[in-house]
Amino acid sequence: MARKPLLGVDTHVTPRQSAGYGAVLDEGGPSRLRQSPERYRSNSWLDRVPEEAALDGDAGEDDAEADDWDLAQQGYYSGSYKRTIALYAFVPLTSLLVFLALALAPTWLWPVRWPSPPSFPRSFSSPLPEFTLAAAxxxxxxxxxxxxxTLSAPCPRPLDTLLFNLLHVLLSNVLRLAAFATLRVRHDMAYPRPTWRDGAFRTVWWTTxxxxxxxxxxSVAQxxxxxxxxxxVMVPVERVQAILARARGWGGEGGVALSNNASREYMPLSPRSAHGPSPPGDADANANGHGSGKGIADEANGGEGRGPRRAGPTPMSLEEAIRLAVDQDVEQLIHLQEREELEEVYGVPVIYIPVFVPCLQRxxxxxxxxxxxxxxxWAYLLSPLSFPPGADTxxxxxxxxxxxxxxxxxxxxxxxxxLxxxxxxPRIGVHTTAYVGLLVGLGGFFAGLGLWGVLS
Incomplete structure (x- = not known):
């Protein structure tokens, strides 16, 4: 007796019911190809995993870095100049607040009950003489x-910097001591040794x-x-793509930089582009009204030109136009050289230094x-040099x-x-020097207060 097969095989299966590799069968419905998970995710309400969001964020950062690099090739920087200036206002504000706090500290924290009168008449009361003399x-x-x-320049490269800083440091500290001798701090002292209870402490404080x-x-003015x-040369973030698109239109599809056959009249770094017509082939700029009298330099600064413009429709002569273009090119090259020197000193563009770093430096x-x-x-007032010549000490x-x-x-x-x-x-960074300066400044500040007996 022959056994029946465990599974019945239908030899008349229609193509719709045949299941090939990679296909699924719907109950009561036709088969369809398996779709990728990305397609399901795009058509569903499922959120994306954090790893994929991080990858997209890295890609966005790479695109931003690429745009910054393209702008740097054109001589521009990403960011708003007005916002940078507004943020830098925290630096003078921090300096003012620190100055006011330190100016009020002796009166609030270490008051003197019976201040001694000066040994000679003064035209102005304290602390004006101390403050003005120290500033001078x-x-x-x-x-x-x-x-x-100039004296240090003939030395070799590493030694000239060392010699210059040494001479300037010696000069600065000698002038500090000269201020105490000029103000006759020792002559007005009521105590034999330096102490915060003496009026000399306030004289030294205001001199500092x-x-x-x-x-x-x-430093703030600098x-x-x-x-x-x-x-x-600063381009707002919302205008970066427009600036790069125009630059690519000038330089062709191969990149942002202009081709070698392009005329120098249309170099983005040349102020002539702010006054001359748009380059050939810049159809978008001409169609949008940017083709005449307005170039990348103007768009980067919100439509403000780099140099003076002539009022009225009267055209300038050829000689005047050449003179104006040469003057603007020379001025721009000077600014370019100054920016390169600053970036060589700091290691980064000044506009990219966070505002808290100069605040910390102040x-x-x-x-x-x-x-x-x-x-x-303290050391000078304990020395016989602080007394008049011939005085018994x-x-x-x-x-x-x-x-x-x-x-x-x-x-x-x-x-x-x-440093x-x-x-x-440039090697250690501006942040490191600011942090090291803060540690050294705090150490010296508390050491000086301790020597004058403030901390005891």
Whole structure:
């Protein structure tokens, strides 16, 4: 007796019912090809996994970096100039707040009950003489930087920076000591040794604040001047694609850079593009009304030209146009060279430095000036050099403290100055120098307060 097969095979199966590889059968319906998971996900309400979102984010960052690179090839930078200037306003605001806090600290934290009168009449009451004298001495040290650099220039490359910083550090600290001698701090002291209960503490304090305030004001002004170099080369983020599209239209499909056959009249870095017609083939620009008198330079700055424009429809002569174009090219090349020098010093464009870094540097400057000036003043007032010539001094006064404190302050100051020099600053970064300056400034600040007995 033959056994029946376990499964019945129908030899008259229609093509619709045949199941091939990779096909599924619907109950009561026709077969269909298996779709990919990406297609199901796109047609469903399922969220994407975090890993895929991270990959898309990396791709977006790569595209942004590519756009920044293309802009850099054209000589432009991504970002809003107005927003950069607005954010930089935190730097002078931070300096002002720190100055006010330190100016009120002696009155609020260490008040003097019976201040001693000055030994000689003054035209202005304290702290105006101390503040103005310190600011004037700092200005003198700042103006002498150029002669000091001229003296150091003949040395080889690494030694010229070291010699210049050493000479400037020595000059700065000698001028600090000269301020105490000019103000006759020792003559007005009521205590034999330096202490915060003496009026000399406030004299030294305000002298230090005058020095630090002058340095902060010059640094803030220098920061605004450095940012102004990027005024005409910053492109708002929403206009980056439009600028790159126009540049690609000028340079062809192969890339952003212009072809070698293109005329120099249409170089994006040339101010002529802001006044001349659009290049041939720029149909989009001509159709949108950007083809005459407005180039990439104008679009990058919201329609503001780089140079003066003639009012009225009167055309300028050929000689005047050539002179204007040459003047603008020379001015732009000067700004380009200054930007390259700044980027060589800092290692990055100034506009890409976060605003909290210069704010932190201003705090470092105040703390360093206060701390190490208090140390120098304490050592100087314990030295016989602070007394008039020929005066009899007690045995408690000697030059040992000054002989130790002055070289120590010079070495630490020289160390910080070298950190901000071009050979070192681009390698370690502006952030690192700011953090190191904060640590050194805090250490010197509390050391100076401790020597004057504030912390006891």
């Amino acid at each position: 001495l700092w200005s003198l040290s700042h103006l002498l930087r150029t002669p000091l650099w 604040l005058g020095w630090a305030a002058a340095e902060a004001a010059a 920061g605004y001047a450095q940012l102004a170099l990027y005024r005409n 705090i470092d400057s105040f703390l360093f000036s206060l701390g190490f000036t208090l140390i120098l003043a 007690a045995p408690i006064y000697s030059n040992h403290a000054l002989a130790i404190a002055f070289p120590l302050v010079v070495v630490v100051h020289l160390f910080l100055s070298l 901000h020099s071009p050979p070192i600053l």
